[in-house]
Amino acid sequence: MGYSDLSTLFKDISEHVKKTRNLELTNDLLDLQQKMLELFTENQDLKQQLADMQSEQDLAHKVVFQGGAYYNKETLEGPFCTSCWESEKKLIHLTTSTLRVHGVQSMCPNCKSHFDVPHNRSLE
Numbered sequence: 001m002g003y004s005d006l007s008t009l010f011k012d013i014s015e016h017v018k019k020t021r022n023l024e025l026t027n028d029l030l031d032l033q034q035k036m037l038e039l040f041t042e043n044q045d046l047k048q049q050l051a052d053m054q055s056e057q058d059l060a061h062k063v064v065f066q067g068g069a070y071y072n073k074e075t076l077e078g079p080f081c082t083s084c085w086e087s088e089k090k091l092i093h094l095t096t097s098t099l100r101v102h103g104v105q106s107m108c109p110n111c112k113s114h115f116d117v118p119h120n121r122s123l124e
């Protein structure tokens with residue numbers, strides 16, 4: 001039963017309750033309405049969480065580790081930051097580093113990690 005069906009049903013019950021002029025019943029109905037709204041909100045949140053997890057999982061199947069960084073094997077995008085992907089599941093493109101010593105060639109603009117991976121290296 002969807003929200004609109006329940007709304008219609010609730011409206012009908014409200015009309016019936018109104019006719020009884022029973023204050024206790026009216027208050028119970030208001031409590032029930034409040035609980036229903038809480039359940040709908042929780043349900044929406046759970047649906048959103050599930051959708052987010054699903055898309056995260058879909059993305060995880062496309063991400064591969066190669067030569068010190070992550071790449072999207074479907075779109076061939078990358079290299080992406082290893083730290084941001086492993087800790088937050090965020091794909092952050094590496095950019096050119098100003099620190100070009102000790103083999104450091106690129107950095108993550110998000111977490112500021114440095115990488116010995118050219119920012120324009122492509123997936124092999």
Ligand SMILES: [Zn+2]
Nearest residue numbers: 081084108111
């Ligand atoms: Zn990062």
